[in-house]
Amino acid sequence: MRPVDVARITGAVARLAEESNYRLDRGYVAYLEDALASEDSPDAQHVLEELLENARLAEGGSAPLCQDTGVAVVFFEIGQRVQLVDGDLASAVDAGVRRGYCGGYLRGSMVGDPLLRENTGDNTPAIVHVDLVPGDRVKIWFLPKGAGSENMSRSAMLRPADGRQGIIDFVVETVADAGASACPPLIIGVGLGGTFDFAPQLAKKALLRPLDTDNPAEHLAALERDILRAVNDLGIGAGGFGGRTTALDVRVQAHPCHIASLPVAVNLQCHAHRVGTVEI
């Protein structure tokens, strides 16, 4: 067994929380620059220019990219030969969120109870997903998820007969209904298969896929291209006043499912696509 002190996880989460909220990934900034170069609507061009300027200001440290610094969603892959020592995982993650959000001047956006709605003040607790995998490493992804796009996300239990076209139609309908509220241009995570509860997790995991990586399954890569084309045909555009680029990218993650089921989940991600990752 390889011992890993949970204090290292606290430190990593704190650093990722702060970094991801101030600095957009370089490759992702290039996506926005490409969208600006190909945009033919003056309104959408103006919005994209503002977003690029916003990214420069945030990286300079004046303020986070967006005031919605998100729910702290943390994904782990923990090697089976790792033994976490000196504390429990959930508390270590929350300590990291507390340190990163308070120290980084990020917003506390969590209420302790969905009906009583009192702010917890430090953005805890995090939403934590853990996969046990072979090996002796701990891999962490930090995804601060804003509510504007999260609120417009959806899932459905389609019929197997609805098939490929049914999936495309469902994604397009979700994006059309979201409109400007989800802060386009979007990254769209699509979860296919699994069960009622599992498909949305696949959709969220799809958002973690590194930029410029193709789906290894050719039929899913083709589906991603077709969804992207159909979504951009909507003409919603950056900011929602009309334009070419409603979505920058579509990522599909699939899983086996029941013979009678075709679960689909669409997790919309706003243009402030913030993901940080580290391996311990």
Add this chain to the structure above:
Amino acid sequence: MSACGGARIRRIETPLGGEVARELRAGERVEIFGDIYAARDAAHARLVAGLEAGEKPPIDLRGCILYYVGPTPPRPGRVIGSAGPTTASRMDPYVVPLLARGVTGMIGKGPRSPEVLEALVCHGAVYLAATGGAGALLADRIRAAEVIAWPELGPEALRRLRVEGFPAVVAADSRGSDLYALGPKRYRQERQSREVGR
């Protein structure tokens, strides 16, 4: 109609009088100068509950522009943190009583309900859109920030913000025009006519 890159930007000052509010047209780009008030879900619930109970609101609502924002805490030496607009439709249920008490403008992002669009016509008010997710950029146009009521709400407290050149687009005007509906429709039509012409 379109807020074209080269179009003149209209300067508006607060309090926003009814006459000026009525002149504004969907698609027009504006820059705001003066005091605006930050209020989102929780502050709206309290404002409207207070009005219904017959209490005096903590701010003068006449000519008031409400900004749907819950900022991040300011870094040392700054007046405010990131301060972009939140989704406006969540405030839809509160709009009618606030317009009835004199609010003439709201700033947010995303489309409004048919009831809100109708209320804008009825009261001669406007809905302005700022760019969602441009919180660092918009914070740069805020010169002062002060909590006016309900500090216990943290980021949702009611705040007075002094703005200079705060950029926004008229998204819905007092004549019933809605840029969120018209803009994408017009873009699709223009694209189609380009393709036919090719």
